[in-house]
Amino acid sequence: MSVVVTGIAELVTQDPWVGVVRDAAVVVEDGLVRWVGPAAGAPAADRSVDVGGRAVVPGFVDSHAHLVFAGDRSAEFAARMAGERYDGGGIATTVAATRAAPDAELRALLAARVAEMRAQGTTTVEVKSGYGLTVADEARALRLAAEVTPETTFLGAHVVPAGADRDAYVALVAGEMLAACAPHARWVDVFCEPASPHAFDADEARAVLLAGRAAGLGLRVHGNQLGPGPGVALAVELGAASVDHCTHLTAADVDALAGSGTVATLLPGVEFSTRSPYPDARRLLDAGVTVALATDCNPGTCFSSSMPLMIALAVREMRMTPAEALRAATAGGAAALRRDDVGVIAPGRRADLTVLDAPSHLHLAYRPGVPLARALALAPMDGPPGRD
Numbered sequence: 001m002s003v004v005v006t007g008i009a010e011l012v013t014q015d016p017w018v019g020v021v022r023d024a025a026v027v028v029e030d031g032l033v034r035w036v037g038p039a040a041g042a043p044a045a046d047r048s049v050d051v052g053g054r055a056v057v058p059g060f061v062d063s064h065a066h067l068v069f070a071g072d073r074s075a076e077f078a079a080r081m082a083g084e085r086y087d088g089g090g091i092a093t094t095v096a097a098t099r100a101a102p103d104a105e106l107r108a109l110l111a112a113r114v115a116e117m118r119a120q121g122t123t124t125v126e127v128k129s130g131y132g133l134t135v136a137d138e139a140r141a142l143r144l145a146a147e148v149t150p151e152t153t154f155l156g157a158h159v160v161p162a163g164a165d166r167d168a169y170v171a172l173v174a175g176e177m178l179a180a181c182a183p184h185a186r187w188v189d190v191f192c193e194p195a196s197p198h199a200f201d202a203d204e205a206r207a208v209l210l211a212g213r214a215a216g217l218g219l220r221v222h223g224n225q226l227g228p229g230p231g232v233a234l235a236v237e238l239g240a241a242s243v244d245h246c247t248h249l250t251a252a253d254v255d256a257l258a259g260s261g262t263v264a265t266l267l268p269g270v271e272f273s274t275r276s277p278y279p280d281a282r283r284l285l286d287a288g289v290t291v292a293l294a295t296d297c298n299p300g301t302c303f304s305s306s307m308p309l310m311i312a313l314a315v316r317e318m319r320m321t322p323a324e325a326l327r328a329a330t331a332g333g334a335a336a337l338r339r340d341d342v343g344v345i346a347p348g349r350r351a352d353l354t355v356l357d358a359p360s361h362l363h364l365a366y367r368p369g370v371p372l373a374r375a376l377a378l379a380p381m382d383g384p385p386g387r388d
């Protein structure tokens, strides 16, 4: 069954050869894009969908989210707005609530969060563990995550759990916990942040990442969020797909990223929700670094699932152009996940189209907080391999 999508006032393809097409059409078949171009030249299809003069963009790729959790930390947020600093200590609250939640509750919370994302135009999402911090609880989080996305990330090295010995915990994460989690994970991630007493230093992070790589996982790093630190250098050294946050970078960090295949993923919702200075996106872009934007949706530092909000923040607060911000939220996220089937609207790619209740992509930043974006129901949400 083929479908031709018409009435597209502006189609932002992110395909470098095609760019932006006005008065466009897209033909979709079997969940894949078959044809893209001016509506006047569109081939016939079995069925047509008229989006009524709206803009269409690639479905957002949210390459960093922590969605498997229970509990509530709104009081921590309120305290922060009253002047408290964020140091990762509140993660323990979520760990306790998550361990106590039955599978059915966690599954329902996760499904609701994924649905909330899709309703705002996200079609690919990465989901991390990291609120279990025991072998059984981390493996459970990843089993549940794998029910909704192939982009599952083992984050046993989120924080050292209360009462645990640091060295023994790192050995557990890199050993028994990794062995239990690797079958359900595509990636391994580490919160490498010596500025936090709860997170991991460069040697600890390296040990976990090398063990993850030996177990067949791709590498990601939480780095340079709370202060300058070794996260970016480590991510580049080990060839990680992405280093995320990048709020505090030295000139050497920027140079290292520019000469690497590691994507810098910026999470401006975190700076918004922790009232912190934003990362210097212009410096990264001007140096030629590939930049992604993601929500980091989590109960501590940013409980927002909205990619349009991240685009608006990137434009308003980080001096990215609307086009750069949209690229970072689509093709940039795809690069951060090393995916070549999403983030771009082109023949052969997944038919992940997001329609905006607006004539152009500029409105994503121009109309902040307005629910303009939704995923067109032409392809199923990016499911685990073999499920679509």
Ligand code: NIG
Residues within 6 Å of the ligand: 088, 090, 091, 094, 191, 222, 225, 270, 296, 298, 299, 300, 301, 302
């Ligand atoms: O990406 N920085 C570490 N982890 C999360 C926050 C987790 C939490 O506070 O619950 C982040 O910001």
Ligand code: FE
Residues within 6 Å of the ligand: 064, 066, 222, 296, 298
């Ligand atoms: Fe995170």
